Amino acid sequence: MSLPHALLTALIEESGSGLDLARRFDQSLGFFWSATHQQIYRELARMEAAGWIRSQPAQTGRGRKKIWVVQPEGRKELRRWARLAQEPPVSRHPLLVRLWAEAVVGGTRVHEELQRLLTASRQRLATYRTIEAEHFSGLMSRDRQLRYLTLSAGIHQEQAWITWFEEALRTLAA
Amino acid sequence: MSLPHALLTALIEESGSGLDLARRFDQSLGFFWSATHQQIYRELARMEAAGWIRSQPAQTGRGRKKIWVVQPEGRKELRRWARLAQEPPVSRHPLLVRLWAEAVVGGTRVHEELQRLLTASRQRLATYRTIEAEHFSGLMSRDRQLRYLTLSAGIHQEQAWITWFEEALRTLAA
């Protein structure tokens, strides 16, 4: 599981509350990782129980904001995890099932869906390009280059999908 | 959820037992969808309860082979589902967290992991290319072209990852 380690990394970068983290995952980090606040709160509770993080101040109960700070044990755990081999996630894209169903039973109007997903991919790519131009242009430090790589991965993936969507639309049009 | 609809499509293509399906998902279908036999058996039971499929003959209990046949209700359900809009799955690749951790705490030896994943991607791509040459060469019928698209999606994805792995390795080497 990578979520707790994503949270540890985020908190080392900058301490914050559960909602702060949820917002960061919704915004800048969203292009390569996502998590809802429910998931985050549950995970933070587990991480506190494990002694990886501590809340500052140690308030309890609902509604009281907690700022989470990573403890030495948390850094140790992150270093341990970050050296393990991790398999790439299996991707199960419903569109591929739909395309297969089109081949088997037909009449699924998959053309429209391809067009819709192509538009969405182009928009995501445009967003990535904007972030790229604003935050990752010119000469970059090693640290900055490493951060850029996560964005670059998203760009490569979207580009691959866009090329494939176009190919698929040509196939269906023929 | 797409698994029951993937199973319906597979069974319309060719009726078979749960284990037959598991083997098909392990082999040819594996490059765009995967499911373990436990998942498949549970889903088949639900699909039978819904009246989408029926076993031929209607044997019960452990160890007795059941050949599943799609009922008219099942075809209807597949057609219904195949027209719904489906969002692409959010991809959470642990490697991106690791790369981010490398930027934040360092010392994660992510270089080795990138090399390992690059090799694995190259092997998968080679497998896809073999399937492509053996089953999808020359002029293809529309049906065949549609089936090729699922393989083509895998090829585009792997190529994108390979390009990105190489870029990431260059960045880390610098």
Place this chain on the structure above:
DNA sequence: ACAACCATGTAAGTAGTTACATGATTTA
């Protein structure tokens, strides 16, 4: 008869999603 394999299934646990509940703080 018994080993190997084929085939179906149960149980327990992890991860993620959706819907809802509740307390605390800010602001009109």
Place this chain on the structure above:
DNA sequence: TAAATCATGTAACTACTTACATGGTTGT
């Protein structure tokens, strides 16, 4: 002071994974 918003949390559910159990068939 009431509404809006911030913030934390519970509950229930779905999908997937891992480990194990059990019956049936085939070959020696």
